[in-house]
Amino acid sequence: MASPSDNGKTAKLERYNSYIRRVNSTKLLNASSKLVFRAALLLALVLVFYFTLTYPPLSPEHHPSSGSHLFHHRNFLSSAFLLSSSTSPTWEKQARHSSAPRRPNGLTVLVTGAAGFVGSHCSLALRKRGDGVLGLDNFNGYYDPSLKRARQALLMKHQVFIVEGDLNDGALLMKLFDIIPFSHVLHLAAQAGVRYAMHNPQSYVSSNIAGFVNLLEVAKNANPQPALVWASSSSVYGLNTENPFSELHRTDQPASLYAATKKAGEEIAHTYNHIYGLSLTALRFFTVYGPWGRPDMAYFFFTRDILRGKAIDVYRNHDGKEVARDFTYIDDVVKGCLGALDTAQKSTGSGGKKRGPAQLRTYNLGNTSPVPVGKLVGILEGLLSMKAQKHVIKMPRNGDVPFTHANVSLAYRDFGYKPTTDLAAGLRKFVKWYVGYYGIQTRAKKENSGESSSN
Numbered sequence: 001m002a003s004p005s006d007n008g009k010t011a012k013l014e015r016y017n018s019y020i021r022r023v024n025s026t027k028l029l030n031a032s033s034k035l036v037f038r039a040a041l042l043l044a045l046v047l048v049f050y051f052t053l054t055y056p057p058l059s060p061e062h063h064p065s066s067g068s069h070l071f072h073h074r075n076f077l078s079s080a081f082l083l084s085s086s087t088s089p090t091w092e093k094q095a096r097h098s099s100a101p102r103r104p105n106g107l108t109v110l111v112t113g114a115a116g117f118v119g120s121h122c123s124l125a126l127r128k129r130g131d132g133v134l135g136l137d138n139f140n141g142y143y144d145p146s147l148k149r150a151r152q153a154l155l156m157k158h159q160v161f162i163v164e165g166d167l168n169d170g171a172l173l174m175k176l177f178d179i180i181p182f183s184h185v186l187h188l189a190a191q192a193g194v195r196y197a198m199h200n201p202q203s204y205v206s207s208n209i210a211g212f213v214n215l216l217e218v219a220k221n222a223n224p225q226p227a228l229v230w231a232s233s234s235s236v237y238g239l240n241t242e243n244p245f246s247e248l249h250r251t252d253q254p255a256s257l258y259a260a261t262k263k264a265g266e267e268i269a270h271t272y273n274h275i276y277g278l279s280l281t282a283l284r285f286f287t288v289y290g291p292w293g294r295p296d297m298a299y300f301f302f303t304r305d306i307l308r309g310k311a312i313d314v315y316r317n318h319d320g321k322e323v324a325r326d327f328t329y330i331d332d333v334v335k336g337c338l339g340a341l342d343t344a345q346k347s348t349g350s351g352g353k354k355r356g357p358a359q360l361r362t363y364n365l366g367n368t369s370p371v372p373v374g375k376l377v378g379i380l381e382g383l384l385s386m387k388a389q390k391h392v393i394k395m396p397r398n399g400d401v402p403f404t405h406a407n408v409s410l411a412y413r414d415f416g417y418k419p420t421t422d423l424a425a426g427l428r429k430f431v432k433w434y435v436g437y438y439g440i441q442t443r444a445k446k447e448n449s450g451e452s453s454s455n
């Protein structure tokens with residue numbers, strides 16, 4: 001048994017040991033909390049820098065700034081990210097897996113702008129029929145990037161992988177073509193929007209001209225050379241007065257810089273077809289709308305503003321007539337894009353040299369039935385069961401054209417393009433998506449749910 005003096009010594013020793021433990025743990029705590037603080041500070045700085053570039057502040061006209069300085073930093077960042085991650089086997093594995101066709105003779109398609117409106121719809125449609133699809137998108141802040149991220153998440157569910165990078169990143173594009181033998185490119189990445197060109201002209205030059213040339217340079221050197229189908233625009237008809245617009249009409253009077261860059265794209269396409277034997281198809285889209293659409297387009301922000309009770313500007317021509325558009329539903333445009341891809345002939349060049357004449361095509365993809373903007377507003381009012389606060393004003397001189405109307409007989413002849421959705425039916429689907437996506441209870445919905453609960 002231990003004596004009381006032994007017990008006293010043991011108790012003292014234990015008190016001393018616990019004191020030493022406390023002193024040590026406090027030191028350790030101080031050291032580790034300093035470390036944690038420094039790491040948190042560093043992380044916060046990195047996050048602030050990253051979010052400043054990724055989510056630039058909104059400008060008054062619903063157009064998030066994509067000022068050229070931000071644009072270039074963003075490219076630099078994505079490029080740095082990709083060059084380091086391009087060596088990672090996981091990254092390449094995902095890209096290869098995504099681009100591998102799941103059906104015999106399936107296409108292997110690079111879709112640029114895959115997180116965009118038309119790009120995400122086309123990527124899904126291609127994947128659903130068993131084609132291989134790899135997306136490319138720079139997720140810029142022209143409009144709410146969270147919508148682009150939501151589209152990306154939807155594509156991921158269907159095993160479509162999007163590489164985050166920019167068209168102007170030549171090293172990245174070469175790497176993609178190096179690891180994947182693309183049979184086709186569906187090139188939809190662009191700086192869109194007619195009116196925004198007055199605010200940020202350089203972004204149009206950077207994406208729609210420099211970026212396009214960069215892509216063509218890489219495509220012409222690729223082995224095999226892919227066939228390219230790409231998005232031009234109804235806006236190339238500019239001040240053309242002949243109706244409906246045919247591919248044979250003049251397109252040398254663009255009314256906006258956006259239109260001018262798309263028209264320039266058509267001329268550039270001619271050059272690459274002529275010199276390098278690239279198979280090229282331009283699709284002139286006519287005001288495409290629908291679920292998962294672009295928030296910078298009138299039908300989209302009219303819906304938002306009507307629901308918020310905010311006034312909307314409805315443009316009228318200077319001659320007093322209503323402005324009208326050949327609004328085209330997204331599913332019709334997707335069918336047109338797939339039809340163009342399926343009928344695209346192979347490029348004829350190899351190793352950057354032309355081996356024979358190659359296909360060069362241009363098609364209108366419209367709805368063939370122009371609708372005045374006032375009528376569009378009326379349809380939205382009906383669907384939302386709300387009255388719009390309309391300001392009818394003269395169309396500002398901002399690059400808009402008074403009227404668009406597509407003749408689609410060429411696209412019908414060559415790949416059976418036939419639009420089937422009228423504006424009322426298409427907007428119904430859009431509004432259904434909109435209220436679901438943003439979790440909005442419309443008055444119509446509330447009344448319906450009231451009715452069903454009383455039955």
Ligand SMILES: O=C(O)[C@H]1O[C@H](OP(=O)(O)OP(=O)(O)OC[C@H]2O[C@@H](n3ccc(=O)[nH]c3=O)[C@H](O)[C@@H]2O)[C@H](O)[C@@H](O)[C@H]1O
Nearest residue numbers: 192193233234235285286287297298313314315323373400
């Ligand atoms: O076919 C195209 O190639 C282009 O289509 C689309 O341009 P637009 O046809 O101009 O569509 P959008 O802006 O929705 O305006 C629709 C109508 O609302 C009128 N409009 C517009 C704004 C407003 O405040 N009030 C108004 O009346 C306006 O005057 C117009 O009559 C794409 O954005 C563009 O990227 C490109 O793809």
